[in-house]
Amino acid sequence: MTTLPQHPDLNRPVRGTPSRWRVLSWQLVGLLLLVGIWWLVTDVLKLYPPYVFPSPRAVWTEIQYGLWGSGPQDGKLLAAIAGSLRRVLTGYVAAVLLGGVVGLLMGAWLPLRATLGAYLTGLQSVPSIAFVPFAILFLGLNERAVLFVVILEGFIPVALAVSGALLNVPPTLRVAGRTLGASGLALMLRVLLPAALPNVLTGLRTAWSFAWRALVGGELLIAGAKSLGEQLEVGRNTANVALVLATILIIGLIGGLFDALLRVLEGNVRRNYGLESHT
Template identity: 40%
Template sequence: MIWELVYKIFVDTLNLWKPYTFPSPMDVLNTLIDLIGDNTLFLAIIASLRRLFIGYIISLVVGILVGLFIVKYKYIDENLSPLILGLQTIPSVCWIPFAILWYGINENSILFVTVIGSIFSIAISTEAAIKNVNPIYVKAARTMGASGRKLYFNVVIPSALPGIVSGMKQGWSFAWRALMAGEMLSASKGLGQVLMAGRDLGDVSQVMAVMIVIVAFGLIFDKLLFGKFEKSIRYKCGLERKN
């Protein structure tokens, strides 16, 4: 309703904006229906989700392992943590030239950008979650005889799970953004490619339609996957009451 009201005021009434720069909700809806009707949107979603899952799983495994090693070994923590923090500040689009030079314009370059876009945030979140574990848990476990690997995997990591899951959610959002950046420049199909096609054709309705699809998938995965998982972990850790 707000969108339609803004369109009526600034496009229809005041003529401050042009229809081809700010479309109405109905224009975007019609474009979305057209994209669904000719299977363009369906094929793009399948291609993007496949790349996203592969890239995210790789970044998840590597990122958690890197975070664990940083906490485990002081030398790695002192020398690698600042580097990872610095690399995290680099926008995903900056990695695209490297991806094209190293892998060419193909699927591998898109996967590389997706992985590199989320791996550092997952590593940093894992490191922070483990370092912020309440020392009382560790002391209590040691008084009961836990030490070494048993202490680490039975007490420290389970206590850090809420923070690790939050890092997984953040890594998922970074992977989405990195994937769109990669697809907009080198993909033959995918949501990013459909987005760029809309820009090349000057069809802002198509651009906004794809953006709405991206937002919808982000909300769906957050509510159905990460939301429930995070709530379950927080309940088991005593941080949240069960409704």
């Protein structure tokens, strides 16, 4: 009996995805490298004057003053973070609820999907800052205008993600659900929506990033409100580049942390669904 020759690649172990700790170590090394280059450019080579491109130490000093220290900012960054988080979480929750309902309706009714779905797809390409003038004229120069933009920017990706995820459910699951007696709303909520959950969570992450960016853009135009957008405006008006960079770093850190939490949730769901392997 003859045996067929085996390809050498078939005997090699399959490489799994890197562990979270390894990825985190890579990210930490990359961060240290960036800070090192920043320090080299500003403190060692001094390619730019401090009032144009401040050093990492100057930016860290602004963060200290703004969060827990005493000085020109004396805790204003901390109050700004609290105000911005309150607005974005309120708008994000409203966007998820509204977008989820509209997405379910679009997934279940073809005429709505063909009309409203096409409009939402077009609106998604419009930058969030373009809606700010309309929000101000319609609602006034106040916090409601910011919430309107945040909800709109979060609502669109959620609605499209839910509708698209429902359409991508395998037809066999629909047939199995109907065979077991589910129909109408019961089929949608008990069969199709759970099957579409991994793709829906991807849409929730996208909605978070859209809502967070829309929030900061809207806050730039509201004077007197405790917000990260106001801190950017204060830094611009006082020519304090260190404060501007400190606020930008905090905005990026908060946005990245929330995205990481949603990414962990999405990964756990995908592994439970057998779409990813445990590492």
